[in-house]
Amino acid sequence: MTKDKKMADESAGHIGQSGAQLFNDILIEEGVDTLFGFPGGMVLPIFDALYSSPIKFVLTRHEQGAIHMADGYARSTGKVGAVLATSGPGATNLVTGLANAHMDSIPMVAFCGQVRSALIGNDAFQEADMTGITRPITKHNFLVKRVEDLGRTMKQAFHLARTGRPGPVLVDIAVDATINKLTAEPDLAMRLPGYKPRTTGHIRQVKMAADAINAAQRPVLYVGGGVIASNASEALRAVAIKGNLPVTTTLMGMGAFDEANPLAMKMLGMHGTATANYAVQECDCLIAVGARFDDRVTGNVATFAPHAKIVHIDIDPTSISKNVVVDIPVVGDALDILQKMLEFIQPKERKEWLGRIDEWKKRYPMKYETNGSIKPQEVIEMLGKLTNHDAIVATGVGQHQMWAAQYYGWKKPRQAITSGGLGTMGFGVPAAIGAQFGNPGATVIDIDGDGSFSMTMVEVITAVQYKQPVKFVVLDNGYLGMVRQWQELFYGRRYSSVDHPCPDFVAIAEAFGARGICAKDRSELGDCINEALKHPGPVVLDCKVEPEENVYPMVPAGKSLHEMELGKLA
Amino acid sequence: MKHVITALVQNEPGVLAHVAGMFAARGFNIDSLVVGRTEDPDLSRMTIVVTADDRVLEQVRKQLAKIVTVVKVRDFENLSYVERDLMLIRVHTPPERRQEVIELVNLFRGRVVDVAKTNLMVELSGTEEKIEAFIDLVRPYGIRELARTGVIAMARGSQGEKMLTPDEDN
Numbered sequence: 001m002t003k004d005k006k007m008a009d010e011s012a013g014h015i016g017q018s019g020a021q022l023f024n025d026i027l028i029e030e031g032v033d034t035l036f037g038f039p040g041g042m043v044l045p046i047f048d049a050l051y052s053s054p055i056k057f058v059l060t061r062h063e064q065g066a067i068h069m070a071d072g073y074a075r076s077t078g079k080v081g082a083v084l085a086t087s088g089p090g091a092t093n094l095v096t097g098l099a100n101a102h103m104d105s106i107p108m109v110a111f112c113g114q115v116r117s118a119l120i121g122n123d124a125f126q127e128a129d130m131t132g133i134t135r136p137i138t139k140h141n142f143l144v145k146r147v148e149d150l151g152r153t154m155k156q157a158f159h160l161a162r163t164g165r166p167g168p169v170l171v172d173i174a175v176d177a178t179i180n181k182l183t184a185e186p187d188l189a190m191r192l193p194g195y196k197p198r199t200t201g202h203i204r205q206v207k208m209a210a211d212a213i214n215a216a217q218r219p220v221l222y223v224g225g226g227v228i229a230s231n232a233s234e235a236l237r238a239v240a241i242k243g244n245l246p247v248t249t250t251l252m253g254m255g256a257f258d259e260a261n262p263l264a265m266k267m268l269g270m271h272g273t274a275t276a277n278y279a280v281q282e283c284d285c286l287i288a289v290g291a292r293f294d295d296r297v298t299g300n301v302a303t304f305a306p307h308a309k310i311v312h313i314d315i316d317p318t319s320i321s322k323n324v325v326v327d328i329p330v331v332g333d334a335l336d337i338l339q340k341m342l343e344f345i346q347p348k349e350r351k352e353w354l355g356r357i358d359e360w361k362k363r364y365p366m367k368y369e370t371n372g373s374i375k376p377q378e379v380i381e382m383l384g385k386l387t388n389h390d391a392i393v394a395t396g397v398g399q400h401q402m403w404a405a406q407y408y409g410w411k412k413p414r415q416a417i418t419s420g421g422l423g424t425m426g427f428g429v430p431a432a433i434g435a436q437f438g439n440p441g442a443t444v445i446d447i448d449g450d451g452s453f454s455m456t457m458v459e460v461i462t463a464v465q466y467k468q469p470v471k472f473v474v475l476d477n478g479y480l481g482m483v484r485q486w487q488e489l490f491y492g493r494r495y496s497s498v499d500h501p502c503p504d505f506v507a508i509a510e511a512f513g514a515r516g517i518c519a520k521d522r523s524e525l526g527d528c529i530n531e532a533l534k535h536p537g538p539v540v541l542d543c544k545v546e547p548e549e550n551v552y553p554m555v556p557a558g559k560s561l562h563e564m565e566l567g568k569l570a
Numbered sequence: 571m572k573h574v575i576t577a578l579v580q581n582e583p584g585v586l587a588h589v590a591g592m593f594a595a596r597g598f599n600i601d602s603l604v605v606g607r608t609e610d611p612d613l614s615r616m617t618i619v620v621t622a623d624d625r626v627l628e629q630v631r632k633q634l635a636k637i638v639t640v641v642k643v644r645d646f647e648n649l650s651y652v653e654r655d656l657m658l659i660r661v662h663t664p665p666e667r668r669q670e671v672i673e674l675v676n677l678f679r680g681r682v683v684d685v686a687k688t689n690l691m692v693e694l695s696g697t698e699e700k701i702e703a704f705i706d707l708v709r710p711y712g713i714r715e716l717a718r719t720g721v722i723a724m725a726r727g728s729q730g731e732k733m734l735t736p737d738e739d740n
Binding site: 131132135136139140143160192193194195316317318320321322325 | 579580583584587588591592595625628629632633635636637638639640641642
């Protein structure tokens with residue numbers, strides 16, 4: 001690997017190379033060690049170049065699986081994920097994955113083949129207008145028609161993906177740009193005159209923010225995925241501890257602050273803790289760091305944090321005052337801003353405010369009944385305990401995702417891999433596999449629902465093929481649970497198309513070549529989880545759980561955070 | 571309130587689609603959008619007129635600046651500037667009314683650029699208000715055809731030097 005990298009560096013001259021060979025060299029230069037994807041006609045030249053490449057190519061069963069793997073790889077490592085698909089259907093199968101990465105600001109470069117440049121626009125076989133299709137769901141995209149432009153465009157794509165507010169970039173490559181040979185040394189210098197992300201926070205704004213925090217009686221830190229993207233968890237911890245500032249995280253911010261810390265209030269929003277939601281509604285200063293006031297966080301935006309002066313730290317100027325009017329904006333990289341802010345933060349005792357928060361914690365603990373069938377919450381709690389809260393955990397989307405958020409016990413950044421903005425069912429299986437590729441030796445778990453798992457379980461085959469020992473834990477309630485919960489609460493229990501009878505997941509797992517385990521009863525749950533964790537290969541653990549358990553607390557859509565329904569927590 | 575924004579953009583395929591798509595996706599209304607080349611062959615200038623309140627305008631500005639191929643954004647809010655809209659209009663003019671219409675054209679400092687038996691083609695440039703006033707006046711004669719370029723604008727004097735770029739913004 002290092003030898004090959006050196007060779008690529010030394011062969012600085014690209015004259016005589018085909019576009020496909022240049023493609024391989026630039027990937028290596030940009031630090032790509034794993035490329036996920038699926039071959040096809042318009043990328044045959046690239047696959048020929050990859051035949052002898054040091055880059056590990058992961059052949060998935062579906063392009064959507066490939067792009068979610070690249071996503072899970074990127075989230076868990078902080079590196080840029082890379083995916084390659086062919087033109088037409090191969091490329092359109094990337095669309096959900098691009099939108100998903102875009103909503104969650106995940107650094108990724110997606111490459112797809114395109115028909116010969118002379119045929120573009122002629123409705124050729126397997127042609128799709130990918131730059132047109134993906135423009136609103138990528139940070140940026142490019143169409144490459146000439147081999148002379150390929151190298152520079154790729155370098156620009158990686159630069160855009162990893163800097164500023166990260167995001168996915170699509171590079172659509174006409175097949176002749178990979179076949180044709182370079183007759184002159186390509187100009188690889190980037191040309192992005194309009195791209196100047198602001199990275200350092202303005203010191204005047206930083207001081208203003210710190211003054212507001214120091215003056216506050218009841219401050220709350222509201223932490224989003226931006227803190228993880230900028231690797232600012234340590235800086236955040238220092239600020240929180242110095243100022244005695246209670247912390248709530250969004251779904252995307254989970255792991256940015258150790259939930260075992262007494263200042264932690266865990267997640268806020270629609271299914272956040274009562275403590276976090278009440279604290280936000282009562283606080284007099286809300287400090288948003290790398291978060292974007294999503295509607296699942298704010299509930300009714302008009303009554304969100306009604307008493308608070310709002311400080312907003314974000315790298316993206318368009319996030320400021322988009323949903324909520326901000327009093328003190330600080331634009332820049334969270335790490336830089338938090339580091340600068342630390343010296344201005346005054347230590348405070350905040351006895352009264354922290355006391356009030358502790359009261360809420362005592363009065364509204366997260367709890368569930370442990371009679372009857374296995375409860376989904378207890379599976380997650382047990383997983384947390386048995387992995388020492390240290391595993392990398394991917395999820396699908398739905399009830400199980402919210403229970404994972406509430407009960408796992410997050411302690412470090414990049415361990416929670418979940419589809420926040422887009423809410424993509426089926427994300428968990430491939431994302432977990434991608435995370436395992438990026439973290440060999442780590443315990444990687446996919447906490448999934450039977451609905452989400454069914455959408456992408458075919459990728460378990462990929463885990464088997466490449467010996468990736470992911471533990472797929474299915475909270476199997478035989479329903480599309482979150483939709484069922486809404487139908488129960490808001491549509492008078494008229495269960496419309498949520499009945500979800502499942503096949504024998506154990507038999508499927510075994511047929512795929514993985515280990516299959518089924519837990520039907522509370523008494524065997526611990527043993528089953530331990531067995532799954534100890535097994536050296538991929539495992540599907542099918543947990544038959546209470547079919548009609550609901551996620552609480554819950555802020556009904558359009559209501560204010562303090563109007564949450566506590567359900568059995570009350 | 572009406573606002574005029576100009577954006578210097580890279581002269582590349584897809585940039586117009588990107589800008590127009592952003593406006594559509596975020597629900598911003600465009601009154602007019604004009605694209606033309608500049609003195610630099612790598613850059614084009616877009617002049618966009620939007621009707622929006624201050625908060626929406628702020629988002630429009632920032633969202634424009636965020637587009638990778640948009641190099642600079644300038645908002646004419648609080649600036650003194652010159653705006654021009656160019657119109658070609660064909661007015662129904664039977665011979666006995668031709669003189670009346672020509673008088674109107676002269677009052678508006680327009681030019682008659684084509685004369686036919688029963689109509690005149692008029693070229694007129696100026697602010698949107700002026701153009702619209704002229705249209706209202708000739709409407710009773712019968713408008714046969716009308717084309718407008720939309721507004722282009724430029725700040726007066728040296729105040730135009732201050733531009734908003736993504737890195738200066740907060």
